[in-house]
Amino acid sequence: MPKKVEKAKGVAKKTAKSASAGKSSSKKATKKIEKVEEEIMLQPPRGMRDLLPGEQPYWAQLRRVASKLGHEYGFQRIDTPVVEYANLYTRSIGEGTDIVDKEMYTFTTRGGDKVALRPEFTAGLCRAYIQHGMNVLPKPVKLFSIGPVYRYDRPQEGRYREHWQANFDIFGEQDAVLDAQVIQLAHRVVTSLGIKNVQFQINSIGCPKCRNEYQDLLVAYLESKKQKLCQNCKKRLETNPLRVLDCKEDKCMQVAANAPQSVDHLCNECHVHFKSLLEYLDELDLPYVINPRLVRGLSYYSKTVFEIWSGDEEGKKHSLGGGGRYDYLVETLGGEHTPAMGFGLGLDRLVAEMKRVKAKTYVEPKPKVFLAQLGDLAKKKSLKLFSELQKNGILVAESFGRGSLKSQLRVADRLGVEVTLIVGQKEALDETAIMKDMVSGTQENVSHEKLVNAVKKILKNNVVVSNNVL
């Protein structure tokens, strides 16, 4: 029986004990009690986690870098719902893909609608693009999103059921220069975070026309070697033959090594497109390799596909993000023909990587002034003083809930403030405060109206000493 982890332990234990003491005679009764006291699971659902204050500096830095660069490249922020109708994804990502077949968070609403938590951004963006008639906007339309996405996967390092992505998509432009620019942007985001060891894997899977021709060739080839493939790949042969190229089984890799490659069977248009992309990339001085076996798990891609790999020393590599061109998706979903290109970055993995390389983080400015109070009257006065100081641009910390001056000063010290203002009964009565310089230890009495300037003066003098926060 999958029972819950119970943390209301005292209660729960008593229930359990009285249950066993009462034996079978009171089974029904105990069951009822258990139901009433239905335990709260003091943990999130599997594969989901809290991002605690301690690691927010990494996330803040990440958000800043991503949205700043997005802005500089002309992207506009858009937020689409976390939940969409499930068939939006089955239609776009495609049946036969792992995402749709086994990783979708699908459920039925009270109203009977089949919906799903978004497994990625692109489909929702396309829906919004079509719905709001963005095709009338000057092209290209560049959209940027950041938020959680969901995959019902089995969790392990760097893989969560709820994870965050930053997503960049460009609609309405088919020129390969955009592909290059998108890849450049991805590169700049990652390197701006201080992550150095990355490599881009690039491939072209052609357009529907040449891919179908290629796929026929591939299937014919694979059929001839069918005995040598693993169980999974035998199935893939029916559902998603391209993925056989991606299989990590030794025998499949051997078969794949001699398989026809999509790059060799591109139609003229796709060939030219890929070639010019590579020419642009060569201009960019960016670490990429052509990986003819890179396929990607979403079936809407055409022509360019790419992934960003981080390689740490031990050769253990994992994907930080990926994307590609999807010239036919908008059309598939019912819009007008709109070439498009985009990519997503896995923020959880970027943060992990940032930690690994001890990347720069963004820390909110810390208060340099502490306001201590003593006694009822002083407490009343200091609440107002607190906001007065802040209105004048002085960040103030406090611990109003504490009584003794000693404990307040201890907190002040631990926060590393430079000035502590002390308001006691006496000061409260004559509208003054003791201004204590925490560095030198000296203190003086200052009237309320002179306080702001006096504090600013001390902070200014101390600036050189304490400017090492960021």
Added chain:
RNA sequence: GUGGCUAUAGUUCAAUGGUAGAACACUGGUUUGUGGUACCAGGUACGAGGGUCCGAUUCCCUCUAGCCACCCCA
């Protein structure tokens, strides 16, 4: 979805077939309105369910969760 390892205070770790300790952290105090250090005091834990046993946190089973590998991807 498959396989392996793990599960003790907020955290990092101990010990034990007779219901558990430390460190750090937290709260308060060390005379009356002044910081670090030191000292004192205090609260908090055996993931859940079942079995073996006089007795289980300890042994066994199941579940759950976490980690790792596969798979897949971000």
